[in-house]
Amino acid sequence: MAHLAxxxxxxxxxxxxxxxxxxxxxxxxxxxxxxxxxxxxxPLLILVPLGAWLIAWHGSLQHEVIHxxxxxxxxxxDAIGVPPISLWLPYHVYKESHLAHHRDEHLTDPIEDPxxxxxxxxxxxxFGWAGRTxxxxxxxxxxxxxxxxxxxxxxxxxHEAIKVIRGEGDSRRLWAxxxxxxxxxxxxxxxxxxxxxxxxxxxxxxxxxALSRLRSxxxxxxxxxxxxxxxxxxxxxxxxxxxxxxxxxVLHHRVPALPWYMLPGTYERHRDFLVRLNGGLVxxxxxDVARRFLFRQHDRPTHPRHS
Numbered sequence: 001m002a003h004l005a006x007x008x009x010x011x012x013x014x015x016x017x018x019x020x021x022x023x024x025x026x027x028x029x030x031x032x033x034x035x036x037x038x039x040x041x042x043p044l045l046i047l048v049p050l051g052a053w054l055i056a057w058h059g060s061l062q063h064e065v066i067h068x069x070x071x072x073x074x075x076x077x078d079a080i081g082v083p084p085i086s087l088w089l090p091y092h093v094y095k096e097s098h099l100a101h102h103r104d105e106h107l108t109d110p111i112e113d114p115x116x117x118x119x120x121x122x123x124x125x126x127f128g129w130a131g132r133t134x135x136x137x138x139x140x141x142x143x144x145x146x147x148x149x150x151x152x153x154x155x156x157x158x159h160e161a162i163k164v165i166r167g168e169g170d171s172r173r174l175w176a177x178x179x180x181x182x183x184x185x186x187x188x189x190x191x192x193x194x195x196x197x198x199x200x201x202x203x204x205x206x207x208x209x210a211l212s213r214l215r216s217x218x219x220x221x222x223x224x225x226x227x228x229x230x231x232x233x234x235x236x237x238x239x240x241x242x243x244x245x246x247x248x249x250v251l252h253h254r255v256p257a258l259p260w261y262m263l264p265g266t267y268e269r270h271r272d273f274l275v276r277l278n279g280g281l282v283x284x285x286x287x288d289v290a291r292r293f294l295f296r297q298h299d300r301p302t303h304p305r306h307s
Contacts, residue, residue, distance in 0.1 A: 020261045021070035025080050036193045048203040055208025060244040066095045067256050090178035107229040108222045118303035139297040144217050149209035215243045218289050228279035235285040250278040
């Protein structure tokens with residue numbers, strides 16, 4: 001056993017090839033191909049939940065491979081994560097921003113953390129009444145699940161379009177490759193499978209993005225001590241599998257190299273330490289999150305250090 005984090009968390013030896021993750025990748029891509037190809041034979045009330053699950057699961061898989069799984073070779077890992085079945089999020093853009101998010105000392109900071117939902121006071125005032133009302137609704141769970149996907153898509157694509165127009169960094173090259181991948185996905189879905197675009201976009205992509213917004217909704221909250229800014233959502237066997245146990249989020253931030261299938265056992269062995277570490281920011285399942293925040297804001301919209 002190797003010991004990380006000053007001996008507090010004992011990590012089992014990790015295989016050179018993590019076969020559970022390889023099998024999961026085959027299941028996700030194989031399931032996507034089968035579900036889109038046989039969509040006419042599947043009742044809509046079954047098709048949409050399965051499609052949304054696969055899109056959200058694919059996002060969880062992308063998150064996993066960003067953290068150097070399931071092999072020791074990033075080229076192989078990136079190849080597993082790059083197919084854009086969710087259409088809107090280029091894998092390499094996600095990879096760059098997410099690794100920046102893992103600078104834990106900057107968690108929740110609207111300037112330093114690309115995944116922060118907080119604003120500086122100046123940015124908040126620029127939104128005007130209508131914009132602030134929309135974002136305040138997005139801070140409730142019901143808002144995050146309904147209009148949240150539209151907000152994240154519009155905001156993300158707007159900022160990325162500006163980068164492409166200005167030619168910032170590798171943005172044009174990355175989006176050109178992403179566009180090629182999207183064309184292949186749409187050729188498969190719309191031409192080969194003859195699925196209506198609106199069904200695929202709203203039934204698969206939009207609903208799948210909403211499921212992913214459930215995971216990220218209560219993950220982080222500002223606290224003076226950066227260790228206390230990351231939450232834990234326990235007792236979530238179904239959503240835990242969907243999110244690859246990233247609901248045990250403080251453990252993931254503490255040991256991001258730990259594979260998803262090792263997270264539950266490691267968490268149970270070190271629960272007392274992890275709960276002390278994050279100041280007791282623990283939810284008893286996503287029903288507990290919904291009970292607290294379905295119609296209430298998770299936190300104020302402006303960051304305390306930028307007010």
